[in-house]
Amino acid sequence: MKANEKSVTHINRILASVLLLILVLGVLLAIALSLGATSLDLGLVDEKLRALAHLSAVERGVFSSIGAVFVLFLLSVVLLIWRPVPRRARPFPVEIADHGWVSIERESVCKLAERLVLAMQTVRNVRASVRDGNAGLVLRCEVVVDPTANIPELGAQVQRELKLRIEEQLGLRVEDVYARFRFVPYRPEERALL
DSSP states (O other), X not given: OOHHHHHHHHHHHHHHHHHHHHHHHHHHHHHHHHHTSOOOOSSOSOHHHHXXXXXXXHHHHHHXXXXXXXXXXXXXXXXXXXXXXXXXXXXXXXXXXXXXXEEEOHHHXXXXXXXXXXXXXXXXXXXXXEEXXXXXXXXXXXXXXXXXXXXXXXXXXXXXXXXXXXXXXHOOOEEEEXXXXXXXXXXXXXXXXX
């Protein structure tokens, strides 16, 4: 999405929010008038609205119910239509230079971690994620391995290699590396060979 499209989207959302707020305030004012909770003597109020203050109790209840249903309907429409603008994750700063700063995207850190783990023996697949920690990056890896893998040794190797290589290649401090392992399920023809 281009920058001018984003600004148009934000302007449309602001206008829709203002219009919805005006509608809700109008309905709430009409309900308050019909219940006799307030009276307006400002001269700006139409005679039809002043007539709401003289309704009978049954008419007030019906009018209030209709108004409440209208407000709930408007709020449900807003909840169905209103989508939060997806925020793009901040890149990690790698170096601050004289002419600006160098950064790396989070997805690139994940791809590097996945590539490093996939190069290890007995690893079939890996999915990595990264977030900011208190004292550096926190990496999480979900690793799919062969059933013959030695999990304690492989886990220590994954943690050691990722921490060392990411700190060395990117200059970013790695606080923690979490690795979760699961085995590749046997296919029926492989079970017959065991």
